[in-house]
Amino acid sequence: MDKLLQVEHLNTYFPIHDGRLHAVCDVSFHVNKGELLAIVGESGCGKSVTALSVIGLLPHRCKVESEGIFFEGSDIGGYSHSQMRRMRGKEISMIFQEPLTSLNPLFTIGFQLMETIRLHDDSGREKNREKALEILRKVEIARPEAILRSFPNELSGGMRQRVMIAIALVNHPKLIIADEPTTALDVTIQAQILALMKHLMAEYRTSIMFITHDLGVVAEVADRVLVMYAGQVVEEATVEELFREPMHPYTQGLMNSTIRIDQEEGMLPTIDGVVPTLAEMPDGCRFHPRCPHAKALCRSESPDVRSLGARRRVRCHMCGGVAALPAPG
């Protein structure tokens, strides 16, 4: 399969008075054409910062270093601001978590939607309007003419997110980065939006980088999954492999502690402890203070990412290396 996006050894950090806070640490991954890659992890694991580093939307004081962010073969990591502006909304677009804060409350939906068209692919007022109406119909919005004239506050959360998807899709981008697009929505609306995204993805042959904390959502939509913990990729696998046999102890813990609707009652399995903060990263493996299998080696030495098979990578001393882990419970 062709790689659409390839990120090599991405490091993103915030300089502070006495050093650096590493939000993203040595992250490498790729997104194939027509694929939905899910990045899953808890708050503070660096999944959003990874996405913002790729699309170049971080504030200036953040430093993004990498050995290349290749989009269709060209290294966009070295692009200037104006070059990136031409990419964003055209080749790569983004859907944010909270549609109310990412839409401008002072302008109509029509204005904001047509702005995106005008900036990248202007073909006159009438044509632009037609394009806007067409994309609104595609995202299954009833009465698109009325919606063009309304303001964001007049729409429900689900409708706003449909508008965001319309804005992201209108210029037929090759890659959409969706940062928790359904987290703020109700569960019945979430299901609608997920179904819509999958459907449009096939129709427009777009790739999606889907950021979420919800393993249920991952299982519903993803082709491949990247699990992140404390700024690092800890596991990468196809969605089937990951759910059939999670290898990293963190992935296993996350799966066990996800409350399933069909789960029997009783005490729920948990991961002890809390996610370490950026300033207090433990030595060695970053997961070792919470890991049930941690050995002396884990406390002293940081594990490298190891390839296990063609499409699987794990960052753990105990996986496929020194000692095999017991089968996941």
Added chain:
Amino acid sequence: MPGEVILEVKHLNKHFKVNSGFLGLQREWLKAVNDVSFSLRAGETLGIVGESGCGKSTLGNCIIRLLRPTSGEVRFQGMDICAMTDARLREHRKEIQMIFQDPFSSLNPRKRVFDIIAEPFRVHGTARGKALEEEVLGLMGEVGLDRSYAHRYPHEFSGGQRQRIGIARALALRPKLVICDEPVSALDVSIQAQILNLLKELQAKHHLTYIFIAHGLPSVRQISDHIAVMYLGEIVEMAPKNELFARTMHPYTVGLFEAIPVPDPGKRKEKQLLQGDIPNALHPPTGCCFHTRCPHADEVCVREKPRLTDMGGGHFLACHHPRRGSYGQAGEDQAGAGQAGEVVPGVGGGDVHGADVGALGTGGDAHGADMGTPGTGGDVYGADVGAPDAEGAG
């Protein structure tokens, strides 16, 4: 073991006045909670599920009287909380406490953990000095916080630890009833399970009664004995947990189950998704409030409001055309449910009043038999339900 009835809510309404229209001159009423009734026994947990804007938090606030209900009764241990004077209410609040959703905004950032947990004791004057210190440190231990954290400020803690502080504060006066308003929604996945486990442990230890408000069915299932499903301010279905999961009847509840993402890529399938959005609560639909999104709605649903009716086994339902089927096999049971649904309007159409409830009993197929079990006496609803049932049958 469930004890006697500790809380009884009868026909509770909470309506908010909303100014709308030109210059806000038009007065409208938003019915946030609309004729809600239920009762709860000591030591049990009632889970209240629903999407945003369904009135579940307003209901919780009315029970503890952070909001004064528009009408109706909230009887806690036989006393009507709605009618209490402020002084009496203050005494009573010792026994009802609340855990809030957002552990970031519900803790005073300028107080140390010790003072946050000590505040209930100081307000009610139940402990001071050495005894107070003992109590607070004991509570911290109980909720799994290290005693050495007592002099830290809330911002030094993670979300899960803050929620533990909120729980310690709620338990300080040894309440009988605790209202948990989305206590785990704002937390990370691995932390949610920790907090749910803690709530369960504390319930067993102190024989607490919980009202657990949440929008996620999976977490509600873990902790509840009974589950009430709310939509647009009304309870549309309420049943003992296992009953609700084994025999989901309301199309909205079926839709909620269907919409839950299943963490198993092998079980991906085309889902029967609910269409459309939640209607504006200011202008709720006529008849059944769910008819605009319901795949089985017909004229009866547009015209007449279904009443909350006992379907047997403590299963209450407000629907003209009940579905049948457990959550796991909702898809397979749809066919059978469809049949049952079709029988009803035929009968209901001919007969105008009372038919809405009575018709359920006449859906003369295998399903109809146990569905139609009339509301038996001996519970709160018996009186309400018995009459129309008898009418319809006659």
